[in-house]
Structures are given as C-alpha cells and as structure tokens.
Amino acid sequence: xxxxxxxxxxxxxxxxxxxxxxxxxxxxxxxxxxxxxxxxxxxxxxxxxxxxxxxxxxxxxxxxxxxxxxxxxxxxxxxxxxxxxxxxxxxxxxxxxxxxxxxxxxxxxxxxxxxx
Amino acid sequence: xxxxxxxxxxxxxxxxxxxxxxxxxxxxxxxxxxxxxxxxxxxxxxxxxxxxxxxxxxxxxxxxxxxxxxxxxxxxxxxxxxxxxxxxxxxxxxxxxxxxxxxxxxxxxxxxxxx
Numbered sequence: 001x002x003x004x005x006x007x008x009x010x011x012x013x014x015x016x017x018x019x020x021x022x023x024x025x026x027x028x029x030x031x032x033x034x035x036x037x038x039x040x041x042x043x044x045x046x047x048x049x050x051x052x053x054x055x056x057x058x059x060x061x062x063x064x065x066x067x068x069x070x071x072x073x074x075x076x077x078x079x080x081x082x083x084x085x086x087x088x089x090x091x092x093x094x095x096x097x098x099x100x101x102x103x104x105x106x107x108x109x110x111x112x113x114x115x116x
Numbered sequence: 117x118x119x120x121x122x123x124x125x126x127x128x129x130x131x132x133x134x135x136x137x138x139x140x141x142x143x144x145x146x147x148x149x150x151x152x153x154x155x156x157x158x159x160x161x162x163x164x165x166x167x168x169x170x171x172x173x174x175x176x177x178x179x180x181x182x183x184x185x186x187x188x189x190x191x192x193x194x195x196x197x198x199x200x201x202x203x204x205x206x207x208x209x210x211x212x213x214x215x216x217x218x219x220x221x222x223x224x225x226x227x228x229x230x231x
Contacts, residue, residue, distance in 0.1 A: 004158075032217050043120070043207055043222030044159070051217065089158065093217075103149070103172065104220060106159040 003027050004092050006107035013114050019077040021110050023090030026071065031094035034104070035064060035075045038087045048075070052094070080114045087111045118142060120223035122208050128229045131200060137193045137226045139208030145221075147214030148191050150183060152204040153225075159207065165191060166214050195228075203230045 005024045013019045023033075031052040036044035050057040050064045050073065057064050063076045077084055090107040121140040129135055141148050150162040161175040165185045176182070180198075185191040195202055205227050209220035 006158075034219060036222075041224065043122075043209075043224045046219040046221065049217075049219065091159075103161050103164055104159075105161070106151075108156070108158040 002107075003030075004090055004105050004107040006088075006090055006110050008110050009108070010111040010113070013080045013112065015082055015114055015116050016079045019075075019080045019084065019112055019114065021075040021077075021088050021090075021112065023073050023075075023107055024071060025073075025092050027092075028068075028071065029094055030092040030105075032092070033064070033066060033073050034091045034093070035062075036089040036091060036106075037084075038089060038109070044089055047088075077112075080112075082114050082116055085112055085114050120208055120210055120221055122206075122223035122226050124226055125224065126227045126229075128231065129198060130231050132197055134194065134196045135198055135228065137195075137206050137208075137228070139191045139193070139223060141189065141191070141208070141210030142221055143189075145210035145212055146188065147211045147218075147220075148185060149209045149211075149220060150191070150193050151207045151209065153207060154204040162193070162206075164214070198228075198230045200230045203228055 034049040035047045037047045038044040048062050050066050066073045087109040089109045091104040093104050123138045148165040151159040163183050164172040167188045180196045183193045205225040207225045209222045211218040211220045
C-alpha cells in the first residue's frame with residue numbers, strides 16, 4: 001500500500017509557465033515533507049522541504065504548499081526553465097521506525113518536461 | 117568531491133553470483149541509508165545505519181541481502197546468490213544525524229543488472 005502517491009507520471013510545461021507537481025499521502029503521522037529532483041544517471045538532489053506546522057515554504061522559484069486536512073502537498077516552479085526537466089520525487093518522514101529514527105517514504109516520481 | 121560516492125557505477129553479473137556494492141558517505145555524516153529503485157518504481161528503503169550499528173534493517177527484502185558499516189564511514193551492501201529480480205539501481209544516502217528534518221544527500225547509485 002503506497003503511503004506517498006504521485007498520481008501523475010509525467011507533466012509537460014512550456015518555458016516561462018508555472019509547473020505544479022502534486023503529491024498525496026495517506027498517513028497523518030507524517031510530519032515532514034521533502035521534494036527531490038533527479039536527472040538521469042544521477043542520484044536524487046534535495047530541493048525543498050516543509051514541516052507540518054507550516055502551510056507554505058518558498059525558495060526562489062520553488063514553493064511547496066501543504067494542505068494537512070487534505071493530506072496533499074504540491075511543488076510550484078515559476079517560471080519553469082528547460083533545465084528544470086527532471087524526475088521529481090515527493091518524500092515524507094515522521095513515522096518512527098523500530099530504532100526511533102524516522103526514514104523517508106518516497107513517491108514514484110513525476111517526470112517534468114519543460115519545453116523552450 | 118565532498119558528496120556521497122558509490123562504486124561501481126554499473127555492475128553486470130550472472131544469476132547466482134554474489135555482488136558487493138560500496139558507499140562512501142559525506143565526511144562527518146553519522147546516518148547512512150541504502151535504497152533501491154526498480155524500473156518504474158519509487159525509492160524503496162532497505163537499511164539505515166547510525167554510526168556502525170544498523171537499528172533498522174526492516175527494508176532488506178530477503179536474507180540474501182546484508183550490509184555493514186565500519187569505522188562509522190564506508191558501507192558495503194552485499195547480495196548473495198543474485199536473482200534477476202535484484203536488478204535495480206541501488207542508491208546510498210547520508211545525513212548529518214539521521215533525524216527526520218535533516219535532508220538526505222544521495223550518491224549517483226550503482227546500476228545492477230543480473231543476467
């Protein structure tokens with residue numbers, strides 16, 4: 001059972017427009033959410049995060065919104081650039097493992113293509 | 117560089133052979149994680165190290181998988197008697213202290229292909 005879901009496997013956007021990537025989660029115990037960006041043949045790179053006590057976090061062109069009641073978060077990229085073309089993974093943490101430490105649960109990713 | 121380093125970058129081996137994958141985390145990071153990504157799937161958690169100990173091995177898919185970490189630094193993931201379903205990209209990540217609000221930094225992975 002997927003606890004973190006990215007229902008859109010791909011998204012195409014024109015350069016300069018807004019890209020909106022969505023993520024849903026099922027477990028209310030998650031309290032910290034992250035977005036990672038992945039280029040082919042490279043490891044994921046941390047992009048932006050948000051704590052469950054906030055509903056918005058902004059960093060340059062990237063903004064993450066969290067709607068706890070809907071168990072939904074989204075990543076907005078504006079303006080989108082061709083170099084943003086990559087796979088974007090949503091991840092959540094906060095469920096303590098047997099060790100007491102939390103691990104990340106990832107979605108399957110959304111491939112973003114920004115065309116010139 | 118100062119990032120997470122993994123080797124080899126690619127490994128092709130025959131079914132039934134053992135393989136060993138290596139991860140060198142960011143210097144000073146106490147937490148180390150192994151994940152794998154199968155084709156079309158998200159990242160699947162395998163094992164977590166805090167220092168040299170592995171408090172969470174819950175993600176290891178079978179007893180053919182084992183991992184160790186020595187000196188609180190380099191880690192190796194060993195897969196014995198490999199099967200075709202073990203084919204995946206194996207990713208290693210490290211973070212400063214393992215707490216949930218610390219981002220994990222990933223290596224570029226080892227692409228493992230079992231023939």
